[in-house]
Amino acid sequence: MEQFLSRRAASITPYQAGEQPQGRDIIKLNTNENPYPPSPKARAVLQNFGGERLRLYPKPDGGVLKNAVTEVYGFGEDHVFCGNGSDEVLGLAFQAFFDGNIVFPDITYSFYPVWADLYGISYKTVPLRDDFTVPVDELVGDGVVLANPNAPTGIALTLSDVERLLQNNADHVVIIDEAYASFGAGSVASLVPKYPNLLVVSTLSKSHALAGLRVAFAIGQPHLISGLVRIKDSFNSYPLDMIAQEASAAALRDTEYCAAISAKVVATRERTTQQLGELGFTVLPSKANFVFVTHPQVSAAALKAYLVEHGIYVRHFNKPRIYDYLRITMGTDEQMDALIKTAAEFVRSISC
């Protein structure tokens, strides 16, 4: 029945999302979800929503969410684009700004090559250095996309590194994918007024514990925002439902709550980094809500399997250069205690 597929559908290799195991006792550290619930203010929006209004179309531009972004980031409405999760926003941005010959690191979010293939955009990958840092000056092309902090390494660039990247690619759009910026790296949105080629993409999935609501936004100068709108309005005019718009706006405005849960995640990360180090793991210096780890005596695939046997899910990528690494999302301190205990058992069993 392949006869019915288009050439593009037949040829692409889709993105492989992390498993979504179900079950009460599972410790899920494999898809970078926040271990804490979303802001009580966002949850209150649901209770008070009513729902009669749902018979009407939502605001096509994200409505109150857009307003919330302008308030929190201090940009005008013409600098903000809202979408159905950062995957959608990034997919639209690839279509809006890239024709081909784009660049991104060899080790990064594995959706980038998928979008490039789907939209027929040629790309080259630039190898990260041996320590998995980004060789900024080698990222030059007809478009750049960079996760900062990078995934799955967790390593972040400095603001001045990002500026150099923007200057090195002044004639082409540079997308900075900031999914994990709230856990220590900070946003580079302050560079938007200075760089007409900068598009910053942010999501509420991790920082605001709203993966289940599918909300993200981009910030850039108006000519970039209107480019995104052109593609959106040629695909799906109303990507964000009313409830998602309003609940996410409440979450975004609750900056205090976001800072508090981010600080807890960061504290857990520092503690976990130290504990894994004591077990002999090498832990890359992470500014994200996960750590990327390897161990000289331990097979990552074997450790992952052992953890699954004990109800703990982490992410292993079956890819060159990182085959011996695991990406571990920060859970609650209690969940991380279980992770450390189980990993320690495995390491001990190997050493015997």
Add this chain to the structure above:
Amino acid sequence: MEQFLSRRAASITPYQAGEQPQGRDIIKLNTNENPYPPSPKARAVLQNFGGERLRLYPKPDGGVLKNAVTEVYGFGEDHVFCGNGSDEVLGLAFQAFFDGNIVFPDITYSFYPVWADLYGISYKTVPLRDDFTVPVDELVGDGVVLANPNAPTGIALTLSDVERLLQNNADHVVIIDEAYASFGAGSVASLVPKYPNLLVVSTLSKSHALAGLRVAFAIGQPHLISGLVRIKDSFNSYPLDMIAQEASAAALRDTEYCAAISAKVVATRERTTQQLGELGFTVLPSKANFVFVTHPQVSAAALKAYLVEHGIYVRHFNKPRIYDYLRITMGTDEQMDALIKTAAEFVRSISC
């Protein structure tokens, strides 16, 4: 700043959605929204949702909505695809099944040529007959998309006409876009087991009064569903948020409520058709929640402007063949009384 746009973003002409005027006293008959609120069972889902779970990713395949579709339509899970409104589902289907040389009527949902252009899919349009019926046997190509009932005409094909269309295009996918099927035409999903080339696309926006929730689904044989999944997983793995999945599932299962509000809309349509006829309008025989009308003495653009002055919004398309027509969505009986009264004033002023 056009320099930053991709060739596709620079060249496309986006879809133009109907205006979304705001205001308490406005009578909004321009975007085919349902005048009645969504099912109380869907609204109850919001109140009881809680929201702590939103920290986790939703089911990538639509979860409980998918289950509800299988129950209501009687197909297996491998026959159902869920998405963020029928625009998204249709946009993904164009990518999954069409390479070029597709066909659709000259007068139909004006998003079809936009998707074709965005994805580089060549198309030809087949003129509707003078009475705006579809010349079924002329719709032959390497892919077909047809709204049934058609928009903005409201005219529906019979089930046997749709079968002929499927047989005439047996080697290519035929998409039947059923956004308005609940208002009298009925679904052609019963043909799915017999035709491996049939994809039926349905939305809850109109029939279930959930335009604000952005939920739609497609039904087809498993090889077509897996084609859609391939494209979805190459664009945005999780298009439907948790709340949209669960509230729409409750609405879809409440078949009694949907039938009741659809019957009210149909009764209003029949009454409005008669009243507009008495004013001298020609009203196409509609099976949708709107009527498409013209008047021998009245300029559609002038009537539209007059209605707007009186706070009543209807849709006018600035296009060949239908420039003298207006599309009027069915509101409540009270709203339609106001429409009829205001239109009568205008017709009378012309005749004097």
